[in-house]
Amino acid sequence: xxxxxxxxILAFSFLFLSAGVFAKESPEAQGDSPEGIKAEINAFxxxxxxxxxxxxxxxxxxxxxxxxxVGFPLPVILWDNGLKVFSSSKFHHGETVAEVDGNHYMLxxxxxxxxxxxxxLTFDEEHHPTNAKPLDFSISKSVFMMLVTGLLLFWIFSSLxxxxxxxxxxxxxxxxxxxxxxxxxxxxxxxxxxxEKKYKKYMPFLLTVFFFIWFLNMFGLTPLxxxxxxxxxxxxxxxxxxxxxxxxxxxxxxxxxxxxxxxDGMPWFGxxxxxxxxxxxxxxxxxIKPFALLIRLYAxxxxxxxxxxxxxxxxxxxxxWVGGPLSFGLSFAISLIEVLVALLQAYIFTMLSALYFGxxxxxxxxxxxxxxxxxxxxx
Amino acid sequence: MDKLINEFSAxxxxxxxxxFILLLLLLRKFAWKPILKAVEQREEGIRNALAAAEDAKxxxxxxxxxxxxxxxxxxxxxxxMLKEAREIKEKMIADAKAQAQAEGEKIVAQAQQSIEGEKxxxxxxxxxxxxxxxxxxxxxxxxxxxxxxxxxxxxxxxLVSDIKLR
Numbered sequence: 001x002x003x004x005x006x007x008x009i010l011a012f013s014f015l016f017l018s019a020g021v022f023a024k025e026s027p028e029a030q031g032d033s034p035e036g037i038k039a040e041i042n043a044f045x046x047x048x049x050x051x052x053x054x055x056x057x058x059x060x061x062x063x064x065x066x067x068x069x070v071g072f073p074l075p076v077i078l079w080d081n082g083l084k085v086f087s088s089s090k091f092h093h094g095e096t097v098a099e100v101d102g103n104h105y106m107l108x109x110x111x112x113x114x115x116x117x118x119x120x121l122t123f124d125e126e127h128h129p130t131n132a133k134p135l136d137f138s139i140s141k142s143v144f145m146m147l148v149t150g151l152l153l154f155w156i157f158s159s160l161x162x163x164x165x166x167x168x169x170x171x172x173x174x175x176x177x178x179x180x181x182x183x184x185x186x187x188x189x190x191x192x193x194x195x196e197k198k199y200k201k202y203m204p205f206l207l208t209v210f211f212f213i214w215f216l217n218m219f220g221l222t223p224l225x226x227x228x229x230x231x232x233x234x235x236x237x238x239x240x241x242x243x244x245x246x247x248x249x250x251x252x253x254x255x256x257x258x259x260x261x262x263x264d265g266m267p268w269f270g271x272x273x274x275x276x277x278x279x280x281x282x283x284x285x286x287x288i289k290p291f292a293l294l295i296r297l298y299a300x301x302x303x304x305x306x307x308x309x310x311x312x313x314x315x316x317x318x319x320x321w322v323g324g325p326l327s328f329g330l331s332f333a334i335s336l337i338e339v340l341v342a343l344l345q346a347y348i349f350t351m352l353s354a355l356y357f358g359x360x361x362x363x364x365x366x367x368x369x370x371x372x373x374x375x376x377x378x379x
Numbered sequence: 380m381d382k383l384i385n386e387f388s389a390x391x392x393x394x395x396x397x398x399f400i401l402l403l404l405l406l407r408k409f410a411w412k413p414i415l416k417a418v419e420q421r422e423e424g425i426r427n428a429l430a431a432a433e434d435a436k437x438x439x440x441x442x443x444x445x446x447x448x449x450x451x452x453x454x455x456x457x458x459x460m461l462k463e464a465r466e467i468k469e470k471m472i473a474d475a476k477a478q479a480q481a482e483g484e485k486i487v488a489q490a491q492q493s494i495e496g497e498k499x500x501x502x503x504x505x506x507x508x509x510x511x512x513x514x515x516x517x518x519x520x521x522x523x524x525x526x527x528x529x530x531x532x533x534x535x536x537x538l539v540s541d542i543k544l545r
Binding site for chain 1: 383385386387388389390391392393394395396398399400401402403405406407409410411412413414415417418420421424
């Protein structure tokens, strides 16, 4: 995986974009054929988008054709008739079988499968392994990054909170940058969508989700190459929390709107005919709203990573003095757009969450039109 | 879709939920609540300060108006006092004049009176002197005339003729 090395270097600084990188290239197993390189790039991108069990900074192949991985292993936690905890270094980056308490585990496409002592995997006709999968609660790369982000957020914002106490009402240092964002979320997202009366209840969630997504999106653009917000499990978890919050803070009016959307506007016999269609749509809407949230974030972040890495990959397909810089320029431009997208997606997620909370906490009847519009926009 | 479901990692989902809720609770306690409270207090402070400034401005205007009023009052008072003083002065002058005139008139009247008295006394004196003189003259004339006997008899005759017996 010499590409990993190259892409990391590229992302670190454009000064490194020079013939020196290309000069290092040596024919590998797949050879120099464009198809081989394309397949390798595809595999690499796919690998990058997935979660992994060790934190790999970069890998390279030495003169002797041996692969070296630079990084650090992360703990693997499995539930397989009892808790099994071991270091991911036992897998040797998927090359060897890990033996724990007499059980054997093997990594295949970043997933852990239970195998026999030889690490044999059996496949079905769609090339999916049929081996048993133990419940995997490992501190994977994504979990690790979430922990790092969490600590970072905690450090930044608790220090901001403390700086108020210390310097009076004036924020100091990094807080000067973050305070306006906090205020923006309060004034233009929470108060604007939920209303002056009830926004306070949702503020901690909105602020946390915004900064969490934004920071992880930004980490995804760093050479660390983590793709946390582009992981469907992560976005699902966030959307589930939004769903739960919306459902459990829903007022009587919110539920009435779902099961009796027309209210007193129509006699009961007229309602029945319409409600056969309308009520199921409204009920579906409860689930579609958070589902749209999770897909939007996942798709945007994944697409961004794929585009960026494909453009970097183009360098290795062009292999010329013209194509290299051209691909680099393009990927640089896309990187800048991705910085914007990182903020934008965090904003959209927070904004729509606030909108849904606003519907859930609505006390009176006006605003139905807004909801209808929003639903149409999502469907 | 199949790929998405295949890609879904229950472990990651589990950790994300746990870590996110933990982060949410921690940040809520140690960051969001103090930050939002501080910001609200600050905004409240700004609002109060603005209101206080507005009040002070109004107060200032009131004070200026008051002092203006006071000044005007003082001016009017001074004016009134001056006017009064002038009136008093004029009155005093007028009074003095009137008094002086009355006094003068009185003096003149007294003088006239005494002159009149003197005049009368003088006239009376003159009258008595004239009578004395007249008697003296008459005596002398009579003495002169009654020096011979004839004349005395004639006179007696004349006097006796004047006395007619009634």
